[in-house]
Amino acid sequence: MKKYSLLLLLAAMVMPSCKTKKAIVTPPVADSKKVYKSQTDSLLDIARTMDPTMLTDSAGAPIPSQFIGTVNFNLRKPNYVILHYTAQDSLQQTVRTFSLVRTQVSAHYVVGKDGSIIHMLNDYLRSWHAGVSRWGSVTDMNSCSIGIEIDNNGNEPFTEPQIKSLLTLLAQLKRQYNIPQGNFLGHADIAPGRKPDPGQYFPWKRLAEKGFGYWSDDILVPAPANFDYLTALRLIGYDTRNVPNVIDAFKRHFVQTDISPQMTQLDLNILYNVYQKY
Template sequence: MKKLFLYSLFFGVLVSCKSNIYRNESDSIRKQFRKVKKTIFHKESVPLSNGKNPEWINTVNFNLRKPNFIILHHTAQDSLEQTIRTFTLSRTQVSAHYVISDDGKVVQMLNDYLRAWHGGNAIWGKNTDINSASIGIELDNNGSEPFSEEQISSLIALLTRLKKEYNIPTPNIIAHSDIAPSRKSDPSAFFPWKRLSELGFGIWPDAAIENAPENFDAILALRIIGYDTRNLSAAIRAFKLHYIQNEVDDVLNEKTINTIYSIYKKQ
């Protein structure tokens, strides 16, 4: 009975998306369900190095993961339909929780409590598995044009719900380029981060940027903010793509240092 209860609970969450994306289950989705079910109910204990063999005693005191970040992307594709196809083919190994089209239509592709494959190899601060802690939102945009008003309006409405529902910290609404600076540049410099920050979604430099102290270590501050600075040029470029969108390069000049200081103080 307990096993049946756990499976029913798990399956109920999988099919509870408001978009009901699972109502026309494909063989691939059924296969994935079976794989996840097998993992959840696996009870073969592995002996410890001291020879002890852990004993299984079930508990009902558990729940699913709680997202703590929201990662924003642009699709770099030509249409909503193309993106949906990409995200529904098992061979692509990529997905997101939500896709927002140019006309503002919102498509939910995965329950918020499940782990989508949107961030890839990414780091933010000490978080080395961003997919396990985040919701991925893709905006239908090829990266070389402004985002539409309808699209941003729907994004704001979605962020409003998600931030409240999961108590997402304001600084934890960030870009794909922030978490993967060596690989990604989305969303592009057209993305209105300042406008979103004014509504409580992400942070933005002060209007009057204060000069950083003489002993301020901008590289250390980038790491404290969250950036992976092993490729320093990429980290600086990603920071400027987010916060200095009219000057996207890897030059660590006075303006950049002062902007880093402004963001550092908001952490």
């Protein structure tokens, strides 16, 4: 059973989890595959460890313990998808950034302007894309999410081939991991004030129409006079400790035409409509 479990783990780590277009980017770092293999081998070594946890009581005496492997387990699966723009000049530059050890940043996927998709990390492994972030009670978004970087400098519209490929990828991920509709988020949503991506040009409404995230209805019921917008933002999942930052993050996602750090009546109406969907 031990051998079977390790083989299962290895298979899940190396098996591609999404069919993508043929990569057109040449690996920019010669030893990137070597480093990737070394990293995954190290993780497998950790998974093979069967040493019991060593504990002592209040008097310092060891508490008897042993390791007996359960046969009922698998890999942890992602439950969120976080969308980013690359803020770089090209797909090649982004892939190079994620292939250098010294940068300490990565993502599971990168989507090029031509619609090509580069799969850079197995979905079950923890990418370093979210950084210091929070959504609801989750304070380590890297451990429960898939990071998708979209080739865009932040000051330009996204291309049609890019969005079509992204929608196809999101559909695959949602189906494969049973990710809830409300768990497709932007980097700005989980890191208000620190990150602005995927930015005000990102077509959140179009994604919501396909079941990836939410968007407000065309006909809005006015928010009641006593509507507590900060409580509504917190119930959605936003970190509300910095009010101007969270307003900015909300409006970048759900308003987009106005990202000033004040809540207008229209903004309140949109928020009142959206938060009831979560």
